[in-house]
Amino acid sequence: MQLPVLPPVAPMLAKSVPGLPTDAQLGGGGLFEPKWDGFRSIVFRDGDEVEIGSRNERPMTRYFPELVQAFRSQLPPRCVVDGEIVIATADGLDFEALQQRIHPADSRVRMLAEKTPASFIAFDLLAVGDTDLMDRPFGERRAALLEALGGARPPVHVTPATGDRAVAERWFSEFEGAGLDGVVAKPLSAPYQPDKRAMFKIKHERTADCVVGGYRVHKSGPDAVGSLMLGLYDASGDLASVGVVGALPMAQRRALFTELQPLVTTFEDHPWNWSMAEQIRADGGRTPRNSEFSRWNNGKDLSFVPLRPERVLEVRYDHMEGSRFRHTAQFVRWRPDREPASCTYEQLETPVRYDLDDIVPGLR
Incomplete structure (x- = not known):
């Protein structure tokens, strides 16, 4: 691969807080996103080369062949995208079905890819083309993500985000019924900090x-x-x-x-x-x-x-x-x-x- 950001990259993390952080805690402002309950993944694409890195920086590419195909058609030709792999059902997110993908038999993985296909929820952009975005503030990275994936189609999606605290509170109370895990708050001014708890997560307890x-x-x-x-x-x-x-x-x-x-x-x-x-x-x-x-x-x-x-x-x-x-x-x-x-x-x-x-x- 010839990318400005190369694997492995440890994802930026969040620390638990009891409630939505204030603007002061967010460094003057932030965005709130649903907290997806799946496999945290950083996707690297350089033309036909695709690698899916996990939270522990190990490759997960072989476990999601349907997403590799989607990334080649839906993502920019050269990019690094942070997000979450999920399996969506009529009853909400199914983490147990997701766990079953981590299997040594390629035939079983491909059978499950057809039976219970996965989706990818993108929420950050680390690089696009020859540009490394990791030192840019999150507000810029979010705008670049929306531009880069504006035409993406299922199974690739961009997570919703809001700066409205009332909307975030509603998401926190309502979205759990779809299997989501809470809300994440991200400072707009923060650079991407691998393996650092630089975001905030508010979870049900x-x-x-x-x-x-x-x-x-x-x-x-x-x-x-x-x-x-x-x-x-x-x-x-x-x-x-x-x-x-x-x-x-x-x-x-x-x-x-x-x-x-x-x-x-x-x-x-x-x-x-x-x-x-x-x-x-x-x-x-x-x-x-x-x-x-x-x-x-x-x-x-x-x-x-x-x-x-x-x-x-x-x-x-x-x-x-x-x-x-x-x-x-x-x-x-x-x-x-x-x-x-x-x-x-x-x-x-x-x-x-x-x-x-x-x-x-x-x-x-």
């Missing part, structure tokens, strides 16, 4: 009381808890696995290990008795179901120690992805006053559904 159904051992050794596995009872009375709590101080991890030992049980007496079934791993191997594997790393062992579901924990979370927490939940406090059977999905707030086409026309 809620709490839920969950049953602790097990734990995973910490990587430091067998006498510390790595993460607590959380469950909620569904309408059938079954305890569903909904996510984990993982960010704990080491002293608390060791104390929890000792504290939870009296609750350790066998899989035969546990509601998550997955050991009777088998799953096919992506590499073709087979493994007991109670030794799960990560979609992101097929070799990462996610086996857990089962606990009698007798303890209740209050956690903080942002939103759900299907029946599970979209991100790792945060520890709030133990709830000895709550009965495990009372921890059901009914306690969760359900966002009002919002159509993605009303945010970005033609997205699905």
Whole structure:
């Protein structure tokens, strides 16, 4: 490639704030954008050469062949564009379908590209032609983005943006029903700063009381808890696995290990008795179901120690992805006053559904 900005480039990041930042915090003014829930990606195009870089600066080009084709026809001949890869459905954004693309088998990737095609939401322009725009203020880069991608057609889109705080507040409250993650605020005067938290993100934050159904051992050794596995009872009375709590101080991890030992049980007496079934791993191997594997790393062992579901924990979370927490939940406090059977999905707030086409026309 012969571009003024070459891969890899670490994306510019955002820091969490509890509410929309003021103009002063934004350095005199800013723009607000919907926070898309997908794979952050920087796209490099030089003629027929296209590379899609991920947030961790690793290439993702092979996982999205339909987007590579679209970039060759929709993007300027030589450019570097920052954005988000998403999969849009009638029910909103589908992050689980997006995760399934990270697969070693090319035939499966191409099958999924036809079955669940991805879209690209552009929100920054780092270079166009021979011009490096990274040192330019965001206001200039946004104008250049609109000019460069003004004629783009699905599956390539430019994210909506507004300088109106009232509109941004409405987006924050309404767009969650389409699977979006909140709102991002960007200073108009800021240059592009790779790997720096130079923007602001405002995300939804809620709490839920969950049953602790097990734990995973910490990587430091067998006498510390790595993460607590959380469950909620569904309408059938079954305890569903909904996510984990993982960010704990080491002293608390060791104390929890000792504290939870009296609750350790066998899989035969546990509601998550997955050991009777088998799953096919992506590499073709087979493994007991109670030794799960990560979609992101097929070799990462996610086996857990089962606990009698007798303890209740209050956690903080942002939103759900299907029946599970979209991100790792945060520890709030133990709830000895709550009965495990009372921890059901009914306690969760359900966002009002919002159509993605009303945010970005033609997205699905």
